[in-house]
Amino acid sequence: DAEINGSDFDLASIYVSDAQYNRNIYFDTSPQAVRLYLRYNHWLPQVLLYVFILVDLSLALFEEPAVFALPTWATMLVELLCLIVFTIRLIHYAKVIPRDKFWKDPKNICIIVILGLTMVDMIIYGALKASNCRAVRWSRVLRPLLLVNVTEGRQLRRAFRSIRNALPQIFYVFLLFMFSLLIFSLMALKLLGKRGLKTIDGAPYFTNYLEIVFDLYVLVTTANSPDVMMPAYNASTGFAIFFILYILINTYIFMSVFLAVVYNNYKKYLKEEVRQLVRAKRHKMVRAFAVLQEQREEGGEPVVSQANWNQLVRLVQPDLSNAHRELLWSVSDDTNQGCIGKVAFVQLADLLNIEVITLKSRPHPLQGVCPAFYLSAPSRLLCQLVQHRAFVIVYDLIILVNAVFIGLDEENPLISNSEWVFLALYLLEILLKLYVFEPRAFFSRHSFWNWFDTIIVVAALIATIINSAMKSSGDYTSRQILDIVFILRVLRLIRVVDSIKRFRTIINTLIRIGPAILTFGQLIIVVYYIFAMVGMEIFKGKVKFYEADSSDPAKAYCGNPSLKGTPFAQLNYCKNNFNDVVSSFVLLVELTVVNQCSGFTLVTHVSARIYFVLFHIVVPPFITIIVTIRPQLHIFVAFVLEAFFVEYSVEKSDLQTSLEKKIEELELAVAQEKLEDNLVNAMETIDSDQGTGQSANSKPGLMFKIASKRYRTVDALLQRMFEADLDPEDFAETDDPAAPTSGNFSNPAFSSA
């Protein structure tokens, strides 16, 4: 026991926390490097790093073409500061891991290259600006890549990698699609080119091969349907067959196959990544075990004592309650031996990732202050009333009536005054609930709807009061305040969803797969940012937007004579431009929905189409092709689909089941209904600081509930998704294939580790 000192615990806790969060950093194991590594993983530098990346990315708002113009020296100074922060972070990282590992990692090389290029670009740009030459800040395109590489964006990098690996397979389908496109275009040229047909603008129809290829490509995206077909269809009904066949083959059948191949490959590589992840996790836990292990008896298997285990868990997760830790120990040490073997120890990382809600039963504070009143018959009756099903139904009806009132004209005084009534009713509901339920339980971390209700109602109350105060003090009404009031009122209606069980299931599932969806959100931001930077350089100032009250004659053609009389100007699309980063982002979202580019090829050159086709091909699934029905979102859809199935199904992982069994065994389970009503009426208890496996039994006031389907990390969700597909060997020992995977004390070969 004496051999295990403080730095050993530091080392073991790093291994465990790396396993828990799936960090794959090969740090030095010298005590000095371990301390540095602990500092590297501290939340403060990580948050700071994210802040500086955000600052770096948002510089685009202030740089030419700017939303809020700042002098060049100011933005460049801020960027220099960001670069220094990134460099410091990188140096810190270099000190943590062995030198050869550092230079072998392409991630680090990538960061160094980006930092170098950005510096070079800034110097050139500054010099050119100083000599009044035209200069382009091309290194801005590289900024989002820092988001991918500097941060611990494992999910992001993994998504990139999976997409890259799936590329070759996908490329063949893409080629076949291109072949089909070219063949159809050739046929269209031969059939329609010589008929002297005209498009709606009077231009010759289908006479230029490249134009045809582009038009038919756009038809796959359905953006120019049915316009592209009308001249031919008007000439002869028979040509409709050509276009219907084209849409059937290229838009529907082909793109389905495309989706199939993309999805299949993407999933395959993601599965391989997850398999490696599980192996790496196990490996780290085995190392942690090797640090803490001790020999209980001569020739016996090495074990970790409960005291050491407790100290380790306290280091890894200081915020874990003692009772929760004891529960985890009793799951690991199933047979009450006071120590656990390697197999049980290795589970720790996964056990820590299962979110267990600890409910402390406290009496209502009013009961403490004035028990005679709170426990009186009328008070008890009130409590029963509020907890009754009818209470929920009454309030659902009130919300529905409120919805009708919101829809009516709010300038009618009756309607606008009724708002006060509804606000009072909602406030009353919250106060009643606070009277009945213990406030800390009511506002616990997992009571999403309680928080939602209270914030919305209180905010609406404040906004409404400000609004009427402004109204009564002079006739001035702030449009902004009024907008906020309206939004809050409408948001309140969402509460109805929570009352219908099926709806709640769907919404909860969505909330749970949120983090996974956010990963793809980041991916989209990276691609959008790059395209916005490039688009701004190419198209900035080509299309101008004039305010509604402007009388400039150029307003009719967006300030660009090339757009005179074009649909782009006629439909008033002038604000769809690349003149600043916000407009660019809005425009890119529009392009994601329907890819239209006619306006921009007119103001620049036909070849500008390349930009739009590229965007159409590249967006979210990144380089993953996909020219489909709504191509850019296929991988996204596929992922949501997969994650949704896993979440929607009732199955639980083995580990969760065993944890739940233990909770039930210890009679600490919270009945489902009880938890949902936040009904905690038992007496308060004090956490004991130390205890054996049995001690938890003596705490009837403390209850556990597994938030069974909530995952701390996206990795855990991914692992669940592929659990059925993974080989059992991935979970087993890699260094000892004969070892059984369940039960403690059964691995005699491990003393050598």
Place this chain on the structure above:
Amino acid sequence: DAEINGSDFDLASIYVSDAQYNRNIYFDTSPQAVRLYLRYNHWLPQVLLYVFILVDLSLALFEEPAVFALPTWATMLVELLCLIVFTIRLIHYAKVIPRDKFWKDPKNICIIVILGLTMVDMIIYGALKASNCRAVRWSRVLRPLLLVNVTEGRQLRRAFRSIRNALPQIFYVFLLFMFSLLIFSLMALKLLGKRGLKTIDGAPYFTNYLEIVFDLYVLVTTANSPDVMMPAYNASTGFAIFFILYILINTYIFMSVFLAVVYNNYKKYLKEEVRQLVRAKRHKMVRAFAVLQEQREEGGEPVVSQANWNQLVRLVQPDLSNAHRELLWSVSDDTNQGCIGKVAFVQLADLLNIEVITLKSRPHPLQGVCPAFYLSAPSRLLCQLVQHRAFVIVYDLIILVNAVFIGLDEENPLISNSEWVFLALYLLEILLKLYVFEPRAFFSRHSFWNWFDTIIVVAALIATIINSAMKSSGDYTSRQILDIVFILRVLRLIRVVDSIKRFRTIINTLIRIGPAILTFGQLIIVVYYIFAMVGMEIFKGKVKFYEADSSDPAKAYCGNPSLKGTPFAQLNYCKNNFNDVVSSFVLLVELTVVNQCSGFTLVTHVSARIYFVLFHIVVPPFITIIVTIRPQLHIFVAFVLEAFFVEYSVEKSDLQTSLEKKIEELELAVAQEKLEDNLVNAMETIDSDQGTGQSANSKPGLMFKIASKRYRTVDALLQRMFEADLDPEDFAETDDPAAPTSGNFSNPAFSSA
């Protein structure tokens, strides 16, 4: 043995063939009913039935509003004839199955109701027409339902059933989507309604709640993006957030969840259907076994002798070659006992469904006629040249050069004459191949590309000759002939695909899942037909199309003053109308791609939107909602995806593997490369009429190849799709759960069956 007579064989063969094709008809087992049933399943009445359904459906071409007008009495006479045919078929069916079964089947009731309603409608319509009143042939909507119910459209009915069963689950997600739509609309009304904004037409923007709901619904289909957002976006950039949020939540996240739930449920019910199918198949085979079984030894297991088995298979599939039948027997009777038990017998239905290509090795006919010449050194060299890889590459290059020439202007005499050169080259290729390969092998049933090549080249030759003949005899050139020539020329280029292995894999996969896709094609036809009939009644004649040379001023507004100055008329969409069934179908395809209805609500009433929204919701996945990215095709995409995975993967079913093993054991396997080159150079042999398991061994000239991934029936593909998911019990005995599922002679409990 003597107990088994002819009618027993008839009965057993019906059971087997019902199992093979998954027919689920509970026919009487009396010899008379069996004979009627055999006639019912004959191909001639079945084909006739399909012809009459086709005639019935195509009547829409000749009825008001007609493409080719026929007098009412003519179409009604034809329809009457069709009804009589359907009635006869139904009576035949009623004679085959027990009376109580007939009246319990909703399918039959459905047919009787449709026939009755159609008769009533025809009488009313005739009477009204005779008295010159306005009459509507409403029963035309019912016609496609006959396609579903009269024919043995099992796949179609199964798809309908699966969709119907999945409805309740899907309904909840749809409700939640509607709730979200209503909430967003309310917010839009409150935020934008009072700002006095105008749309591009000068109409007030977002002031009417129902209009907003409809506009935002259309935004989900992305059809009116970005127009619907522009007025708000032009007023303030901040409103872009509202629309982006809306698109993100409703178009992307929500619809992904939608797809997930629809797909999950659809798959679940389809799986259940397939499970029942497998059970029913097994049950039928057990009955067939019970008819033919005999007791070899006292107390032993009942078996079927080889002679009886042979006679049965000959009855079930008369076109099966003797060698093929012997192969199947040797797979069933693995241990050469001369008889097989129940377990081996039950496999027969699946064995018959595995397509085995029998290659008979024949010498080239020229070798027979003139062996000295054909086997001479130059002739052999030529054969080697043609079979060389370079030959394929040379011809691929020729095709590419040809593609460039096609793209060039064909009025240039050099170009138009070059066509003769290319034609000659292609003809030469075919002749050379015919010289090298045995013609019957070259034109075998499975040589898709050989057939394709020959037909295209010969047709192009004929068309080109006709074309130049017409050209030289006077300057008249038929546009039709020229079009055909062009199409054939371009189609020839597709051949390149066959040379690249990866492309071939993809194309072959597509061809293989074709039948399954066609099932969904039928489903779409049913829905389109119903919508076309309704649409024609509502919208016929409201929008008129004028030929290009017409000088009628009404041409500018499609003959309907309500359309004056609308985008519909400006974009020349007049031919998109419901004036006849062909136009309706083309328009419905356009609506499937992009659902636009502005023109039609103008010429009738705003409530006409209901028709278009309904179409958007209902199409292919039928009632299956789905208001998605490209909603109508989701189930289709999902199905293609699933089928594609199964086909694309290399795994084979167990039965196929055992059949292949047997073929290899008997040394009759064709090497993969050999088959692909159609290289059959061995000597011809004569089929022996009878033989033992070993007799196949003495036929070195006969080779087998499993067309391993081709399925005779869609059911077989479905069974494959869910093979991994089905319980082993589904394949096992239902009446004897303890029976092993593999190996012969192992089921002692079966003598009681």
